[in-house]
Amino acid sequence: MKMTIAAAAGVALLATGALAQEQDLSGNVKARQGQFRIMAINLGILGDMAQGKTEYDAEAAQAAADTLVAVSTINQPPLWPEGSSEMDMDGTRAKAEIWDNMDDFASKWAGFGEAASAMQQVAATGQEAIGPAMGGLGGACKACHDTYRAPQ
Amino acid sequence: MRRLLAGVALAGVALAGAGWVLTAPDPVPEELLAGLSGDAARGEAVFTAAGCASCHHAPDSEDRLVLAGGQSFPSDFGTFRAPNISPDPDHGIGGWSFAQFANAVTRGISPEGQHLYPAFPYTAYAQMAPQDLADLWAYMATLPADATPNQPHDLPFPFSLRRGVGVWKLLYADRGFVLPDPGTPDLTRGRYLAEALAHCGECHSPRTALGGLDRSAWLTGAPDPSGRGTIPGLTPDQLDWSAEDIAYYLESGFTPDYDSAGGHMVEVITNFAALPAEDRAAVAAYLKALPEGGRLD
Numbered sequence: 006m007k008m009t010i011a012a013a014a015g016v017a018l019l020a021t022g023a024l025a026q027e028q029d030l031s032g033n034v035k036a037r038q039g040q041f042r043i044m045a046i047n048l049g050i051l052g053d054m055a056q057g058k059t060e061y062d063a064e065a066a067q068a069a070a071d072t073l074v075a076v077s078t079i080n081q082p083p084l085w086p087e088g089s090s091e092m093d094m095d096g097t098r099a100k101a102e103i104w105d106n107m108d109d110f111a112s113k114w115a116g117f118g119e120a121a122s123a124m125q126q127v128a129a130t131g132q133e134a135i136g137p138a139m140g141g142l143g144g145a146c147k148a149c150h151d152t153y154r155a156p157q
Numbered sequence: 158m159r160r161l162l163a164g165v166a167l168a169g170v171a172l173a174g175a176g177w178v179l180t181a182p183d184p185v186p187e188e189l190l191a192g193l194s195g196d197a198a199r200g201e202a203v204f205t206a207a208g209c210a211s212c213h214h215a216p217d218s219e220d221r222l223v224l225a226g227g228q229s230f231p232s233d234f235g236t237f238r239a240p241n242i243s244p245d246p247d248h249g250i251g252g253w254s255f256a257q258f259a260n261a262v263t264r265g266i267s268p269e270g271q272h273l274y275p276a277f278p279y280t281a282y283a284q285m286a287p288q289d290l291a292d293l294w295a296y297m298a299t300l301p302a303d304a305t306p307n308q309p310h311d312l313p314f315p316f317s318l319r320r321g322v323g324v325w326k327l328l329y330a331d332r333g334f335v336l337p338d339p340g341t342p343d344l345t346r347g348r349y350l351a352e353a354l355a356h357c358g359e360c361h362s363p364r365t366a367l368g369g370l371d372r373s374a375w376l377t378g379a380p381d382p383s384g385r386g387t388i389p390g391l392t393p394d395q396l397d398w399s400a401e402d403i404a405y406y407l408e409s410g411f412t413p414d415y416d417s418a419g420g421h422m423v424e425v426i427t428n429f430a431a432l433p434a435e436d437r438a439a440v441a442a443y444l445k446a447l448p449e450g451g452r453l454d
Contacts, residue, residue: 146417154419
């Protein structure tokens with residue numbers, strides 16, 4: 006009987022431990038998804054101008070590009086703790102391969118930074134410069150998603 | 158009684174014989190290939206549109222033109238592994254004839270006369286124009302050779318029996334285009350790209366219990382064969398993007414709300430981005446022309 010109680014207590018302890026951990030990491034996941042939302046909104050401002058869906062506005066384009074560069078400077082490791090892959094929890098499409106290839110993952114993030122900087126240089130120079138720079142940004146997104154993002 | 162038994166036995170033999178004949182490989186008629194001469198420069202666009210590199214480049218390679226094979230494709234029937242299709246004469250397809258290539262790509266028949274598994278989308282490529290096939294062959298001969306040996310598929314019995322694919326082919330091969338009478342040249346091109354070369358239906362259409370494409374629910378989405386997640390439907394009732402949005406997605410990987418493609422679709426977009434804008438617009442027009450629920454058959 007004593008053994009059973011001890012075992013049950015042990016299981017309960019483990020369970021709360023796991024639960025507590027999951028709650029902790031959901032904040033990290035929200036934070037990293039938030040930065041991707043900021044990216045998407047600003048890519049939208051630029052992409053709509055590139056496609057001619059909205060009128061070109063040099064100031065707004067520059068602000069969007071500056072924001073992309075700012076996002077690229079956010080320190081990433083704290084947003085990607087071990088145990089926060091799609092295999093570990095719901096609500097994320099981050100593949101476990103990220104944690105097997107952290108160096109490569111970091112270089113893919115750096116690739117986004119380079120593409121964002123390229124956009125920052127040209128965003129205010131005219132509507133026709135935005136399309137090619139969007140191509141670079143799309144390439145950077147794909148390069149990472151190809152390997153590290155699971156399908157919906 | 159003895160006569161009856163003999164009759165049953167005879168019928169059994171006849172049935173087995175008929176089955177053996179029916180499930181035998183059915184090669185491309187030679188006259189279809191006679192006199193064709195391939196243009197490697199034109200073949201590059203066919204190669205890109207057909208997405209050959211997406212599945213046949215090595216799993217960890219950034220170089221999509223070294224077709225060493227080795228990527229794994231999990232399915233309900235086991236795990237398939239893409240073979241080496243580089244021009245290496247021993248481990249790739251460098252020793253093949255054009256006829257052998259044509260039979261593999263459009264009929265799913267190996268040079269040894271065996272059935273290939275339909276993880277290789279030859280039921281889509283069956284609609285490939287013979288000239289495109291010749292151009293593709295000419296182009297692929299110009300790619301770098303690689304000596305990586307093929308890895309075996311990992312299939313449980315009975316799927317390990319290649320002859321069984323003959324039964325599958327009776328049910329699901331040789332069905333032609335899905336969308337009847339496209340009408341305009343633009344839609345005809347879009348249908349050719351989406352149904353034949355880019356083989357969109359392979360992932361975006363649901364499959365029957367035997368793994369054949371359910372053409373009565375064409376491009377209406379399907380469970381992801383990896384067992385996790387779903388592959389979205391592309392019919393207008395499910396994908397309400399404008400034709401321009403679809404074309405831009407195929408060019409840039411950005412959805413209308415600037416999310417970005419993931420997984421295998423990234424490879425598809427890399428291919429479409431390298432094609433002319435008219436081709437992306439044609440595929441978009443094709444998708445917009447699909448009926449709701451994909452009911453075409």
